[in-house]
Amino acid sequence: MTRDEVLAGINQEIAEQRDAAEHEADPARRDRMLRHARSRADLAEEEADAVAADIVENEQAALSLRVPVSLSMALKARAEAERIPLSALVRRMLTQALEQPSxxxxxxxxxEEIARRVYRESA
Incomplete structure (x- = not known):
């Protein structure tokens, strides 16, 4: 789902909230419902961004692997030092490793220089 689709859904919900408020008989409750709809409309763009980011974040696959205990301990210590989950640290490191040109x-x-040096030293 794209950000624009999320935003369209949020705007539809806001329109439904406004419609429900217009049909509310109690003036105090109608005003509260309209204030809520206005507040939500003010933040709709930010809400759409956050929801879209969550959707992307949740589109993940699990990866299980074995590493030496020393590497596991080092990764856990680094994650703790950076105050982030171990999985976030490993995900970031893997992403950076793949994005950097190898x-x-x-x-x-x-x-060739090593081969020449070895040849000279062995002669």
Whole structure:
């Protein structure tokens, strides 16, 4: 569901609230219902953004893996230090690792230089 679809749904709910308020016989309750609808309308954009973000956040798949105990402890300590859940830390780290362009550990030139040095030293 897109943000615009969420916003359309919120606006529909606000229209229904206003319609219900117009049909309310009790003036005090009608005023309260209209104030609530106006308040919600004022925040509709923000509410749509938050709901859309929640929808995206919840579109996830579970991933289970085994890591060395030392790595697990280090990740837990870092998550605690950053005051975020372990899963959020791991998700962020994986995302950053995939977004960064990968480069070889050694370039072709470096491998060739090592090979020449080894050849010279062994002669």
């Amino acid at each position: 480069s070889p550990v050694l370039t072709v030139e470096q491998v």
